[in-house]
Amino acid sequence: MGSFKIAVLDGDGIGPEVIKQGIKVLDRVGVRFGHTFHYHFAPVGAVAIDQTGDPLPPETLALCKESDAIFFGAIGHPRFDNDPTLKVRPEQGLLRLRKELGLYANLRPVAGYAQLTHLSPLRPERMVGVDMLIVRELTGGTYFGEKGRRDGGNTAYDTCIYSRAEVERIVQVGFEAARNRRGKLTLVDKANVMESSRLWREVTQEMAANNPDVALNYMFVDNAAMQLILNPAQFDVIVTDNLFGDILSDASSVLAGSLGLLPSSSVGAAVGMFEPIHGSWPEGAGQDRANPVATILSAAMLLDHLGLVAEGDAVRHAVNTTLESGVGTEDLHPQHKVGTNAMGDLIADAL
Amino acid sequence: MGSFKIAVLDGDGIGPEVIKQGIKVLDRVGVRFGHTFHYHFAPVGAVAIDQTGDPLPPETLALCKESDAIFFGAIGHPRFDNDPTLKVRPEQGLLRLRKELGLYANLRPVAGYAQLTHLSPLRPERMVGVDMLIVRELTGGTYFGEKGRRDGGNTAYDTCIYSRAEVERIVQVGFEAARNRRGKLTLVDKANVMESSRLWREVTQEMAANNPDVALNYMFVDNAAMQLILNPAQFDVIVTDNLFGDILSDASSVLAGSLGLLPSSSVGAAVGMFEPIHGSWPEGAGQDRANPVATILSAAMLLDHLGLVAEGDAVRHAVNTTLESGVGTEDLHPQHKVGTNAMGDLIADAL
Ligand SMILES: CC(C)[C@H](C(=O)O)[C@@H](O)C(=O)O
Numbered sequence: 001m002g003s004f005k006i007a008v009l010d011g012d013g014i015g016p017e018v019i020k021q022g023i024k025v026l027d028r029v030g031v032r033f034g035h036t037f038h039y040h041f042a043p044v045g046a047v048a049i050d051q052t053g054d055p056l057p058p059e060t061l062a063l064c065k066e067s068d069a070i071f072f073g074a075i076g077h078p079r080f081d082n083d084p085t086l087k088v089r090p091e092q093g094l095l096r097l098r099k100e101l102g103l104y105a106n107l108r109p110v111a112g113y114a115q116l117t118h119l120s121p122l123r124p125e126r127m128v129g130v131d132m133l134i135v136r137e138l139t140g141g142t143y144f145g146e147k148g149r150r151d152g153g154n155t156a157y158d159t160c161i162y163s164r165a166e167v168e169r170i171v172q173v174g175f176e177a178a179r180n181r182r183g184k185l186t187l188v189d190k191a192n193v194m195e196s197s198r199l200w201r202e203v204t205q206e207m208a209a210n211n212p213d214v215a216l217n218y219m220f221v222d223n224a225a226m227q228l229i230l231n232p233a234q235f236d237v238i239v240t241d242n243l244f245g246d247i248l249s250d251a252s253s254v255l256a257g258s259l260g261l262l263p264s265s266s267v268g269a270a271v272g273m274f275e276p277i278h279g280s281w282p283e284g285a286g287q288d289r290a291n292p293v294a295t296i297l298s299a300a301m302l303l304d305h306l307g308l309v310a311e312g313d314a315v316r317h318a319v320n321t322t323l324e325s326g327v328g329t330e331d332l333h334p335q336h337k338v339g340t341n342a343m344g345d346l347i348a349d350a351l
Numbered sequence: 352m353g354s355f356k357i358a359v360l361d362g363d364g365i366g367p368e369v370i371k372q373g374i375k376v377l378d379r380v381g382v383r384f385g386h387t388f389h390y391h392f393a394p395v396g397a398v399a400i401d402q403t404g405d406p407l408p409p410e411t412l413a414l415c416k417e418s419d420a421i422f423f424g425a426i427g428h429p430r431f432d433n434d435p436t437l438k439v440r441p442e443q444g445l446l447r448l449r450k451e452l453g454l455y456a457n458l459r460p461v462a463g464y465a466q467l468t469h470l471s472p473l474r475p476e477r478m479v480g481v482d483m484l485i486v487r488e489l490t491g492g493t494y495f496g497e498k499g500r501r502d503g504g505n506t507a508y509d510t511c512i513y514s515r516a517e518v519e520r521i522v523q524v525g526f527e528a529a530r531n532r533r534g535k536l537t538l539v540d541k542a543n544v545m546e547s548s549r550l551w552r553e554v555t556q557e558m559a560a561n562n563p564d565v566a567l568n569y570m571f572v573d574n575a576a577m578q579l580i581l582n583p584a585q586f587d588v589i590v591t592d593n594l595f596g597d598i599l600s601d602a603s604s605v606l607a608g609s610l611g612l613l614p615s616s617s618v619g620a621a622v623g624m625f626e627p628i629h630g631s632w633p634e635g636a637g638q639d640r641a642n643p644v645a646t647i648l649s650a651a652m653l654l655d656h657l658g659l660v661a662e663g664d665a666v667r668h669a670v671n672t673t674l675e676s677g678v679g680t681e682d683l684h685p686q687h688k689v690g691t692n693a694m695g696d697l698i699a700d701a702l
């Protein structure tokens with residue numbers, strides 16, 4: 001019986017078409033559970049650069065701040081890809097959005113679907129029981145530390161910097177997530193080399209005393225990169241910094257067999273942002289080929305975050321039923337291949 | 352017909368027993384090709400801390416500097432594992448050795464053995480054609496940049512810093528390696544976020560003009576972590592910074608099915624160092640269980656580096672023949688299981 005204002009930043013490439021399916025499903029949830037979602041569209045990324053010269057126009061940011069949630073598609077366009085030194089780039093919109101909204105916790109669940117293990121690059125036996133959540137710090141570290149040049153441009157540096165408060169709040173998210181799952185938290189760092197990692201360990205070790213119900217362990221990032229491939233089922237919740245989280249969450253995301261299946265949320269102080277983890281796939285744009293499942297599961301995370309957990313569960317259930325029936329978009333090599341729009345319809349109908 | 356002085360830093364855990372097999376093979380090479388290898392043992396790692404309080408005693412460093420090559424086992428002991436804030440740690444020995452000897456290029460070849468694809472965590476079809484070399488920068492970046500605390504210890508930072516000269520020399524190693532292999536070089540970085548990565552791209556782009564025979568491409572590290580799992584056969588040579596190289600070389604090393612198969616070299620200005628990539632495996636130490644192949648293949652890289660390429664090839668050939676015959680240590684689940692020492696004998700006899 002709620003009424004919610006949703007900022008829709010559908011972005012570039014396949015962003016708009018997958019978001020359309022997410023909205024279709026949210027609307028069906030609205031009908032079934034008696035909620036109203038009001039959608040306010042705003043440009044971000046390459047599309048926003050084209051329209052305004054700015055990947056995150058002030059109006060878009062203002063809209064986000066006054067909404068109940070942000071539903072995000074994808075950003076990026078090939079014309080920016082080969083020159084990362086360009087002054088204005090789509091990614092800057094995303095990074096500024098995270099920082100300005102204080103979205104310090106990026107949550108990326110990865111689970112195998114029993115009926116889709118054949119898609120995983122790993123042998124099927126290694127995928128048994130894989131069900132993890134990566135909690136990535138999103139507004140600190142190397143991404144936002146001081147960086148620049150010296151020696152007339154001939155030396156370049158980046159700073160990975162974390163304060164105790166920044167570490168505490170994200171590790172707290174990790175402990176809470178673990179408590180609501182299988183009770184296991186792994187801190188991934190490089191404490192044998194990095195001072196910032198040693199602060200992460202100190203803080204986490206201190207917090208462990210207040211979280212005796214969670215089994216905590218530590219792992220160096222190089223080992224974690226191996227373990228994710230060798231034995232991903234050992235992980236429940238992983239908490240780690242911005243840069244390690246970027247690398248490990250992408251590595252783990254391919255295990256499930258298709259990036260088109262995986263949602264994410266970025267949360268923090270106020271409003272939360274929900275987006276599929278896949279990119280903008282410009283070559284596939286406008287062709288009714290993209291998998292809308294990642295976006296629809298992001299909508300489920302959005303519902304959870306608004307306190308509508310039964311609604312979120314209903315969406316996840318509808319996705320499962322649909323996938324189990326052997327239907328899917330082309331990335332899933334399904335028995336019954338359907339397009340983006342038809343897949344959205346099937347999931348909405350399963351609600 | 353050469354005479355060579357080899358510094359042997361066999362280190363901790365299984366280090367000594369695998370090094371013993373490497374020496375066995377080197378001696379057989381000596382007999383067959385008419386060379387003499389003089390071995391000078393020196394402590395490093397936990398063993399050196401126990402003996403002298405220093406993980407890299409001055410005598411060990413001095414020996415390394417006056418040798419033709421360093422043959423390195425493994426370092427690390429569990430009593431240091433759970434407290435990375437300890438003042439004296441085995442790893443420091445390794446890091447100082449790299450820095451003091453200017454070992455700026457770490458080379459890690461990864462290839463699948465046809466008869467061992469069943470050991471890979473990846474599906475067999477993904478392992479077809481996997482044959483890559485990771486070139487990791489080893490004396491710069493986050494490992495050696497300024498690091499410390501502020502705010503009374505409540506803020507911690509690390510600096511990833513690179514000069515043009517540091518980037519040039521390692522990327523040059525990458526171009527040369529690619530030229531001697533399949534002619535493909537991939538620079539892995541995070542140039543959409545990091546200033547140091549942007550310097551790496553600039554420098555590499557400039558150097559591409561002098562290396563027109565090598566096909567160069569760029570990949571963000573998060574994508575590289577995915578591609579190594581999805582399609583490792585796409586890579587020939589990867590060149591990357593110290594921290595990304597640490598993560599990606601470990602990730603790629605598990606693809607071959609056993610860490611016990613993979614050698615490495617660390618080279619630079621003067622003397623080179625050769626070591627198996629696996630760790631010290633303390634639980635397996637002294638039990639005749641460890642796989643000596645990684646160490647024996649490291650000896651082959653040592654021979655190459657001394658200019659004895661036919662000798663290196665002979666060692667690789669002996670390893671292949673032995674593995675093809677279905678013999679191996681327990682990690683390979685072989686038809687005929689043998690211990691560390693017997694495996695060394697078989698490979699030496701195959702020479
Ligand atoms: C586009 C890029 C800056 C971004 C990041 O590194 O955070 C992306 O890889 C992600 O993970 O959302």
Ligand SMILES: CC(C)[C@H](C(=O)O)[C@@H](O)C(=O)O
Nearest residue numbers: 192193222442443445446597
């Ligand atoms: C022991 C550790 C400091 C070292 C590193 O990170 O370089 C190790 O992981 C390696 O790759 O040789």
